Amino acid sequence: MRVVIEKMGINGEGIGYINRKPVFVEGVLIKEEADIEITANNKTYAVGKVKKIVKTSEHRVKPKCKIQGRCGACPLMITDYEDQCAVKEANLKQALIKYAHVNPRLIKKIIPSENVFNYRNQLKLPFSMNEERELVTGMYQPNSNYFNEIDHCVIHDQDLEQTRKAVLKVLNDYRCRSYDYHQKKGFRSLIIRMIDGRSQITLVTGEEELPASMIEAIMQIKGVVSLWQSVNTIKKTPEIFGPKLVLLAGERTLDIRMDDLKLQLSPRSFFQLNTLQAKRLYSTAKGLLKEHYGLIVEAYSGVGGISLYLKDKADEIIGIESIKDAVVNANANAKLNHADNVSFICEDAADKLTYLSKKREIDLLVVDPPRSGLDDAMLETILRSKIREIVYISCNPATLGKNLDILLDRYEVKVVQPVDMFPNTAHVESIVLLCRK
Template sequence: MAAEGQSIAWWDGVALFVPGTVPGDRVDVQVTRKRKGYAEGYVVRYRQLSDLRQEPVCQHFDVCGGCQWQMLPYTQQLQMKQQQVADQLQRIGGLGGAQIEPILGATPTLYYRNKLEFTFSPRVWKAYGAVPFEGRSSNALAMPNDTTEDPVVGQRLWEALAEGDSELSPAVGFHAPGRFDKVIDIHHCWLQGGESNGLRNAAREIALTHGYSFYDAKTQSGWLRGMMVRTTTLGQTMALFVFAHDDPSARAQFLSEIAHRFLGVTSLLWCINAKVNDTLYDCEMHVYRGQATIEEQLGRLRVVIGPKSFYQTNSRQGERLYNVVRQLAGLKGSETLYDLYTGTGTIGLFLANDCQKVVGIETVPEAIEDAKRNAERNGIANATFYAGDVLELLDADFVAREGRPDVLIADPPRAGMHPKVVEKLLEIAPQRMVYVSCNPATQARDLALLKAAYQVTGVQPVDMFPHTKHVENVVLLERRNL
């Protein structure tokens, strides 16, 4: 299985990447692209299904694309993610000898997300067919009994499945993979529990009853645009509804019905987004009922989360991830700790009682304000947070002012660290670094740049997102005695 969730076959002396398959499937493939060393293609016919397959639990599995690996047992998913980490470290990082601990699986594997965002659209997206399978149909593949072997027809079926069709029927759900203007109408999502499914379905029902228009991304017209649901392990729920323009009468009616049906929503918010893009960071938030924020418990911390806050989307597994960071950091109480790409400061604040000083840097100013509020709320006085680019802030003057770090934690975005940031880390030369990554490939790339001065002494994969191709990886680096 490749890092992006596609299976690999060998054809004509090169690696052939095929989506929609798992190891052990026997398929006919139409090759669409051939490059030096690899090729890509799509399935035109399934001859035999792998014994590894299981029936996905979600009715939207075939078209949604969110939980790419639901057709695999969870134990098999973990094995593949573990292997992905090992392959990336060896192939990209040149760290084939690194000792990798067994991956930490998640519990539960369903309803584990604390945040989901849904889109309203006047055009429901439908896929019209599927790739034929010899002998029977399978819910795992949503295959009809059509068993044509014509590769042209097979290609059209695959393209139909990939492109889908949109018709004038309102939908509330997720964007179709790779399509900004097409939305899959989601009736039940297994990613988030609590009030999430009820809120989304009620919003659709209320809107249709009153004839409220759904926002069309192509024509940039319509009223109801999006919604976000956040939940916490403390039983608190935030529901945010996004409107393309304000209609005070319709808004009051819509939110009143939501509030009446869902008394358990502790934070009912709304905002106006008249921009072309969907980002909400520059939108003003309004409280209809309840509080402007919700709270989550993270170890000893009580964290305040707003509609714009970044927070680990798997609360229970997030705490396990932070405990791994704590263990690998090996703090004794006297250290200066740098927390780069700190987000809302949760890792730094989680470790603040274990060290003398925490210094956090984050690009998003709103996230830094959240970090400061959470520090104050939890009585943490030894943490300082700065808003700005790590590349620009982390210079000699900054280190002279804040002190050279004994331990440094980096949790960059999927793109990894800028090469010049890596150079700065080599200049600052902390004794230990803990590198948290949601992309083992870019992490391995950065580790290759650090390995001359640092030795990898600990690797711990953590599965934050069951049934997806994604895996988190935590690496401990210790400075070599050069």
């Protein structure tokens, strides 16, 4: 069966139509023609698998990764970077128009990434054993139990990749094995964060004590400043970290600088994965704010990066975060940056925002929620409040569009600025400025 690809989906798949029914096909681009096999046929859509590409897009390029298309992380690596940005802009516009009827003229050109490869400052990868019975890291093929060993990841920072390989060598020298769910022993995941050549390593394991000599060997790897162990024996969990996290050697935090801002990150701390683009994201958000505010509140404030970056834009800034470790980090970062007007509290965001909006006049709310977007409680709280302006930082066009559809009952969109934080992937970050009607 032959199909012509007419547009790209939000997950980087091509979309064609057969008898007016959309068919989702991975590994194809707009204007390409492909012979496909239908693998799923539902009432409203179908899924196809490419057998042969008959007509190729002028934008198609050979991917630099050996397992592109199998690991699922970088579906857009098959097209040139200019086209990647065009796809992301189109998907963002489509979502915001479809769900919230946003005027497309308000959506600006995407801010491209300076680095298309070697930009990612952190990895979180599961362990497995290869055919030679060596411990390896990789990724599971989407919707399957098939494990793809990663020989070299081209979107990882080069120092990050070298450190990953060096850690694996040490673990294999000590004949370490991947996690056994029955024995609750072994190595489950590897987490490394790399900032300016300095790395923070976390080994997620079962219930076992790591040899002192192995710890020392890992600490001898170039650039390593700390080694942590997280014990996770929960059988079925989406969480990579276990409840127990122990510093085995080195420094408790990893430092990062953004302009005049200095942040300290612990292993569980959330921070943007593209350091250079994070600076552009923060500076762009700050550039949208044309006045000095009395009170800014940030929900989902994490380690405080955005609040502290905006410290000179308000008399007072309050960050709200539900994860205790992040709040401890954030308040330490406020002290580190002499930000006496910035404080962070550990509470549910919607509950605390409700309380604050009744007691204080909030001039600006900053939200940077997870991919699931703002929940119903937060949306209701915002609508009931009299907050003048909102900066909404989103990593998911679909949930952003759905949230805006609700918020536009009381607010209007002033500008939407997409930022490409993750080249070669289908993800796009967006900054939206809203003002109360």
